[in-house]
Amino acid sequence: MDKAEGASGPKPKRPAGPLRLVFRDPLAACAVVFLIFIALCALVGPVVIGDLATTPNFRARNLAPFDASMGPAYFLGADTLGRSLAARLVVGAQNTLGIAAAAVMCSLFLGGTLGLVAGYARGIGSTLILRLADVIMSFPSLLLALIVLYSLGPSIPNLILVLAITRIPIYLRTMRAEVLEVRERMFVGAATALGASHARIVFRHIAPVVIPTMLTIGAIDFATVVLAESSLSFLGLGIQSPEFTWGSMVATGRGYLSTAWWVAFWPGLMILLTTLSLNILSSWWRTYADPHQRWRLELPRRLRRRIQK
């Protein structure tokens, strides 16, 4: 019976999973390896070399990179207080990634839920939610940052709150657009015809279909949040000392770009590489998720070249 019905597509042998495919693409593979490395740094780094990152060592003040005189911990140089930049990068990874991840998750959850409601419910509630998104979008994030900083005090959760709120509209609108499309698909009608409740349709049928899109946006947005956090630091409204992130390292180190470039360069490079990796991966994922384009990743390169002439 299996193939009896004529419609003979390519006999699917088990298609290579995304994880295997990603390693066929050298750029994407680099991105994955780098991100894993960074994540490891963030997880175990602070435990291992936390002290090096915070203890001033005036003898190593603004030590240039690749200078062996102070030992291997200083191979990326040191900052104004003589703290090892390598150690600070590792420790900073935790805050940087943690803040961005938490902010993305919060805004994804809040924006996603609101968007789901706005897309499914339509009517006045939907309009209100959309206008709310407009309001958030045009509310200056700097003012928000200041308000939170002043009234709630400087802390990492508050910074996450600021970053999360400003990103809500992106998810809200995308989610709504997706839901508007998905709710018209036939399987939603089919579920309604079976007597499924609204909750069931929303959570069991619509949400699983739209969540992958949201996660893709989340990955790109992660980069945006890291950069936004760094801009806030530049304006003095970001993370407050003694906590630090790569963004705040660049912000404080920018004054040294002409004299001790490494202080701002390494964290800047880390931000660049991290966001670049995420962007590359999300771009890769878009290709992967598009059935028309996926073959570009699946075929061996030699063959791909031959076909494209």
Added chain:
Amino acid sequence: MFTYVFRRSTQSMAAVVALLVLVFFLARLTGDPAYLYLPLDSTEAQRQAFNELNGFDDPIYIQFFRYLGDLAQLDFGTALSRNRPAMEVTLEAFPETLKLATIAMALALFAAAVVGSLAAARPGGVFDRLATTISLAGASAPDFWVAIVAILVFAVSLGLLPTSGTGSALHWIMPIGVLMLRPFGLLTQVVRGSMMGVLSQPYIKTARAKGVARRRIIFVHALRNALLPVITVAGDLMASLVNGAVVVETIFGWPGIGKLMIDAIVRRDFALIQSTVLVTAVAIFVMNIVIDLIYAAVDPRIRHQQT
């Protein structure tokens, strides 16, 4: 057409009012402005006098109604830090940002359309790889970092460009360059993705069957279709430029509204905060409407839509 614009405008007006209310109350949660206006060693009596003079000692709802009353008469208050009407200061600064943002956006859009299209024409090719990496790298670097490095390289070391400020055409190059990096990077990706989708559409096959050359297919047949999602993203990015050119303005000493707003925020110049928010919000809402109209201009299906 008119009814549409009218309907959208009324909705947006409501959103602007909501925004202003929000800004009004939230901004006043940020402490006593007297501390920031007056020197730190001013006395309690002096601060009180300051607050009385400016009405900051009234209950907040009275301040709010007074503000509404003034608004009704198109009085946007005085920017205390500037000794000038807030709206006047704002409207001086806004065009500077708008010019910068518009040019940066236009260039970014144009460059992204060309680079993204060419990249999509041969996905995975050398040009695609290069374009993707470079554009994404541009979008991934902290802008202030890029700006300062650019100044150190192009102005200080090479002496090719002025460091900052306004004036000659050369003064525009670096601010625009830094400002367009991110939109260019993101838009290139959007154009590329959208273009790849469009190029696999059936009507592209038709064009090839008609004997249309590849280049013409890409830039004439496909691009206009591919632009639709690009316009949406470009609109959002434009909004963030109008609202967020603050970093570039700060570094290059560009007298725009972003810098004005951050100064107002830091100094708790409430009238100025409110007028800058008002102007940028209105600009963003107008732009959203314009984008819808552009959409309709690009895609006849939207023009004739009936669902």
Added chain:
Amino acid sequence: MTFSLMRGSAIAALVAGAGSFGGAALAQDVTIVLPEQPANLEPCRSIRSDIGRVINMNITETLTIIQPDTGEVTPHLATEWEQVDDTTWRFKIREGVEFQDGAPLNAEAVVNSINRLMNPDLTCDSRSKFGDVELTPEAVDEYTVEIKSDIPMPIMPTLAGTIQVVSPNMPFDEEVNDPVGTGPYTLAEADNEHIVLQRDDGYWGDEPAVETATYLWRNESAIRAAMVETGEADLTPTIAVQDATNPETDFAYLNSESTRMRIDMSIPPLDDERVRRALNMAIDWDGMGEALFGPDVLRATQMVVPGVRGHNSDIEPYTYDPEQAKALIEEAKADGVPVDTEITLIGRNGFFPNSSESLEAMQALWSEIGLNIAIEELEANDWVRYLDKPFPEGRGPTLFQQQHDNNTGDAGFTVPVMYHSEGQYSTVANEELDQIIEEAMAATGDERGELFQQAFAKVYEDIVGDVTMYHMIGYVRVGDRLDWKPDLKTNSEIRLADIKFN
């Protein structure tokens, strides 16, 4: 008249850019790049440095001048003065001086300027120098003014150095952005991009060398430095220490700011003298100072810079001795002092260059002697809550970072407010000290200076009321076209008349 012509040329210079962009600037023009845009140009707010750097002594002038190196008060618009009684001072006004709008400088004009400063309908920053004192100026004759105060004001001549004398034609009840004074320069134009001052030919004094001065502003120190380096600007009054890399163009100056960590003496464990002493001894002041504030920074033992009346140069700073500090803490701990309590360092974000780094360094060093230190960096308006009395309820032990600027030449602007038990910022409550301060405030001359010296010594050596940090150093970058050196007052004014061309 030539105004529009001048404006034209100024714009032309600007459009063309300076230095390598569009040929050299006119020989007698200078471009000064400031760290921030002057919020406004109201003379009665000119103790704010953003405003003062543009207008003080350029557009508007004062009756007296405080000499930056000695603190001595010298005549300017006033030629002489005397104290009539405890609460009355009499100033003789210079004759033959005209305001830029043609109005004559006379006693009435000075009275008007003082009254305008005190006008409750204006929120003049400069009034803060007088506290809540009521001034009643009175024109005795054409060129004589008597200033009465409701309490004795022994340093009236010094204070007169902060009163900008403005034209009687300026609105009395309204703040302005187009100041008119007696100075050598008039305001030619001001917008969001630049301010241009133009030499006034009718100036009463010597004609200065600079003809037009254009003020620009850039927030980033690196960019200000770059602008002078590329010739786009001739002078910037402040660059960060790390940008001061060229000894030919970059000069250090004591900028009259002093920094300290104020100790909240009422809350354990900070109520214990040994702990406070340990705090002072645990910091590698030389290492930290050089690392963060430059090799020229001065270790402070008191909150006024040398040269100010009342500065006590005999006070010996604590020496860096972490072992001894640790021992003191141990000792206190043995006596039941809760040294494990978390002590919070309160900072202010973007306070001064490297302020957070200094907190981080001190946190690390104090932690090493066995204290439990946290850092909290607050937004400016939040930080202020800790600055003034009443201090926030329920706070734990805090060390509060503070920067204090006394460029008036008299410790009377520092000591009472910081150390008298009634002082606005004071955490010290010591009767003996209160007495010394009260006596000093009523005294004049050398006696006043000696009493303040006593007070400083008592605070530093006996009471250990704070952790004084440094007398801060500013750096200027001056293009090679100019001959100009910064001084103690560069933070608050840049006298164009002092600028010469090479």
Added chain:
Amino acid sequence: MTEKNSLLTVENLTVDFHSAAGAFRAVNDVSFHVEQGETLVILGESGSGKSVSASAVMGLIDTPPGEIVSGRVTYRGTDVTRMSEERRMAFNGSKVAVIFQDPLSHLNPVYTIGWQLDEVYEVHGKAKGAEARRRSIEVLRRVGIPDPETRVDWYPHQFSGGQRQRIMIGMAIALGPELLIADEPTTALDVSVQAQILDLLKELQREEGLAIVMITHDLEVAANMADRVIVMNAGEIVEQGRARDVFAAPQHDYTRRLMSALPDESSYADHGIAKTAEPILQVRDLSKTFTLSPGLLRAPKSLRAVDSVSFDLRAGETLGIVGESGSGKSTIAKMLLRLTNATSGEALFHGNDIFEMDRAALLKFRRRVQMVFQDPFSSMNPRMSVFSIISEPWQIHPDILEKSRWRARVGELLEMVGLKPEHADRFPHQFSGGQRQRIAIARALACDPELIVCDEAVSALDVSIQMQIIELLAELRDRLGLAYIFITHDLPIVRNFADRILVMQAGQVVEMQQTEAIFRRPEQPYTRMLIEASPKPKWEQPKRIPA
């Protein structure tokens, strides 16, 4: 086999499609030739490789990535597979032109049809500007677009499906090519329109001496057009020859199977439903008015999609609702299942008005009435396994079956629809279209319904599979005593299945009769047209009596 003077010769063409799973041979060693002025039909079901071999001629194989592994395609002696890009562009459109299925998606949506037609002249350097426009209007008139002077400035979406296909044809013949490749040109069209398009093609062929390569899965269309036929299956030619011979005496098994999938014209459904049985559903004056939301630049309008429709349905009866696109037939289904609200009228299910039901009653109702949708690809949530899909009704109506029995029952249902119990753990995309429709039926059966509404349930499937599904439905009807409302645009398909047929046009009921009566004695011209619009074989055409 190859004739020396053929217009087009395809020799040993082999095309591979590449995917991660390896190379898939879409076309295997295929050879055929086309003579001037003749019509060659390539017949085959989906995936048979019929379109690919034609695309190879135009150099249009691209996605998914295909590669011509071997073989030659020569046009008047020139190998077109090895043409340079430039020569290819000059060749396409002027010598050989192509029209596709689904003209809407093959026309560029953002340009006017005039622009798209002008372009043909312009890129080939035949005419420019006003002259190109004049010729475009001419060609539109030629293919039967009314008022071409005005419509030349319209956009594709403003035309009907048939007109769009005419425009495509116009674009194809604009430069007077010698060969027209027509790839399923009538598949998405209503039968009445289909006949018109086929007639147009024949007319053009007669007048211009065009050779046509027609690719289709539709036997009737093939018979209607073909001089010669090639039957393809799984990338290979299984049979070829003169059309009449192939149809009259198919040699290959596969061809025979295809032929047998055609509905039998002599028999009618009759499974003995008592005409007196109680009606389970009574529909009275059912109407639906859509208010068209105003477009960006338009004022709102309203459209009467269903207009006072009444009918009864008895227990165990099958009612076919037949109509062309836009006739309102699907809207009836949606209203009956409360997927959209009725504007007026009532529908009594066992005496209770469906439109008045409260939540609880509606939930009960939905157990007893189920629906099978047109598109088996989109009517199932792609992220749910077959087990979750089929067991979903039991989650919604927990009293039907206790959880412990779910798996067993899913297995039973799968077997009942001809699948295997172990398929329960797979996901929809792992099944073919016909198999998915079987899963959809299993889901519908899960709550033991009395009535199943099938909305174009077989339209998206290949012919041979259509018949299999209808047979399955008929068998289930007999076993379980189900009643069906079977909605379709294809009248012949219900011939052997429906007891009664209701014909709809523009929202209104045209005719309702017993199936046999409809076919034998259609009362309305519209019904007659629907019956007769099915294309007749070419060799019978001269004998055809005009209606």
